Amino acid sequence: MTVTTDFQAYTLGDYAHQAIQKHLKKILKWEKPVRQDKDPEALHQMRVGMRRLRSSVNGFSLGIVVPKAISDKNIGRIARRLGQLRDLDVLQETLEKVYKPHLPDKEEVLLAAVFKTLNKQREDAVSGVKLILKDDSYKSLKESLKVWLEAPTYQDSAALPIQQVVPDLLLPEVSHFLLHPGWLIGTKIENTDVVVLKNWETKKIEKFLTTGGENLHNLRKQAKRLRYQMELFTDLYGDSYKTHLAEVKNVQDILGQLNDGVVLADWLSYVCKSKLLHKLPTLAKLIEERRYSLWGEWQRLQEVYIKPETKQDFRLAILNPYEKQTSNENHEQVAALVTN
Numbered sequence: 164m165t166v167t168t169d170f171q172a173y174t175l176g177d178y179a180h181q182a183i184q185k186h187l188k189k190i191l192k193w194e195k196p197v198r199q200d201k202d203p204e205a206l207h208q209m210r211v212g213m214r215r216l217r218s219s220v221n222g223f224s225l226g227i228v229v230p231k232a233i234s235d236k237n238i239g240r241i242a243r244r245l246g247q248l249r250d251l252d253v254l255q256e257t258l259e260k261v262y263k264p265h266l267p268d269k270e271e272v273l274l275a276a277v278f279k280t281l282n283k284q285r286e287d288a289v290s291g292v293k294l295i296l297k298d299d300s301y302k303s304l305k306e307s308l309k310v311w312l313e314a315p316t317y318q319d320s321a322a323l324p325i326q327q328v329v330p331d332l333l334l335p336e337v338s339h340f341l342l343h344p345g346w347l348i349g350t351k352i353e354n355t356d357v358v359v360l361k362n363w364e365t366k367k368i369e370k371f372l373t374t375g376g377e378n379l380h381n382l383r384k385q386a387k388r389l390r391y392q393m394e395l396f397t398d399l400y401g402d403s404y405k406t407h408l409a410e411v412k413n414v415q416d417i418l419g420q421l422n423d424g425v426v427l428a429d430w431l432s433y434v435c436k437s438k439l440l441h442k443l444p445t446l447a448k449l450i451e452e453r454r455y456s457l458w459g460e461w462q463r464l465q466e467v468y469i470k471p472e473t474k475q476d477f478r479l480a481i482l483n484p485y486e487k488q489t490s491n492e493n494h495e496q497v498a499a500l501v502t503n
Contacts, residue, residue, distance in 0.1 A: 175328050176321030179223035180312065182395050186216035187308050197245075198296060200289050203252045210245040217242060218391040222332060226321040232307035237300055244295040248288040254427055255281055262449050270443050273435075280434050326484045329396050333481050336389045340411070341474050345382030345418075346465060357469040359462050365451055368458050376425055379461075383418035386411050399484040407477050410464070417460050424454045 189212035196205035217238040220229060231237075255278070263274060295301055320328065349371050350357050363371075372379070393408045428450050432439045439447040467473050 173325060174321060175223070175226040175323050175325055175332075176315070176317045178325050178395060179219070179227050179317075179321065180315055182219040182223065183216065183308065184312055186212050186219060187305075187312070190216065191305070194296065198293060200292075203249075203256070206245060206249055206252065206292075210242060210249050213238060213242040213245060214387075215391050218388055219395070222336075222392045222395075225332075226318050226328075228316040228318060229311055230307045232300070232303040233311065237304055241295055241301055241304065244291055248285065248292050250426070251281060251285045251288055253423060254430060255285070257423065257427060261453075262446055265449060266443075266445050270445050273442060274446070277431065277434055325396075326399060329399060329484050330482050333389075333392060333396070334478070336385075336392050337477060337481055340382075340385050340389045341468070341477065343378075343382045343385055345378040346469055348378055349462070350465070350469070359466050359469070361462065363458070365455050368455060369451075372421065372425055372454070372458075376422070379418050380422050383415055383422060386415040386418065390415060396484070400480065401483075403476065403480040407480055410468075414464055414468070417457060417464060421454065421457050421461060424450055424457070 190209055193205045193209035193212065196202055197209050200206075217235060220227075220233055220238065221235055258274065258277070258281075263271065266274065347357065349363070350359050352358070390408065390411045393404070393411065397405060397408065428439055428447070431443065431446070435442045439450075
């Protein structure tokens with residue numbers, strides 16, 4: 164299948180077509196290497212392509228009409244299977260590169276047994292990926308996308324100029340991001356102002372990650388959805404937009420690393436059949452220290468994005484396509500976070 168992307172997009176329909184085309188091309192590029200399972204990067208790239216395709220189909224749903232095979236449910240099912248394998252690759256890479264070099268010999272021996280279990284789980288996950296790529300649902304998805312791209316079906320709104328509708332496409336996602344309850348974890352409200360609580364002990368952070376971890380994980384997913392949508396329209400906006408886009412990615416990255424630490428500790432405790440501290444105390448301490456550091460980075464972001472002026476700056480950036488945004492004190496503060 165040949166997928167080209169060399170045309171100029173002007174309307175909502177153009178942008179939808181271009182985005183879906185681009186993501187399908189990425190998926191097809193990496194499909195064969197994923198089947199061969201020779202490079203974890205191939206899996207990562209294909210998974211990203213599938214996630215971005217899902218985001219685009221949902222984000223442009225008011226302007227396009229797609230067959231059932233290109234449904235959110237079908238794309239999500241395939242993406243989750245890729246994600247199960249990718250999560251194991253991330254666990255392995257983190258243990259190998261971040262933690263193993265700092266462990267005493269005794270714990271390295273125990274970690275070798277952990278890797279054997281990880282490799283067995285990975286073999287099962289590889290089999291699952293190969294099965295899903297042979298499944299009729301995946302074949303139908305590819306064929307339906309090819310047919311749609313050759314003869315797309317649009318709703319009336321697809322003919323509208325993109326600069327007229329892009330704020331309406333993005334603002335709902337921005338609202339879900341800014342109003343997400345994850346922003347209020349570890350805060351208190353004083354006279355209608357949100358205050359981030361500081362100087363926490365490690366145990367208190369662990370408690371909040373346990374009780375509020377799901378909210379933070381969901382905020383990360385919302386940040387990712389918003390980032391994927393914003394990245395489709397960077398050519399329409401100026402510096403303020405791009406600064407907020409970089410910061411949304413930063414939120415996604417920091418929360419992702421926090422969640423990865425929780426998942427890693429839980430997985431290791433399960434594999435070791437005991438609390439991690441009992442069998443791998445050095446590793447447990449390193450994971451705890453890294454989590455504490457990441458929590459500090461998260462609170463720095465949190466302090467900026469709970470401010471009313473930051474939210475307003477974000478909204479104004481979205482409302483003005485094709486216009487360069489003027490800097491103000493709050494915008495400069497957000498930009499500083501990106502460069503630090």
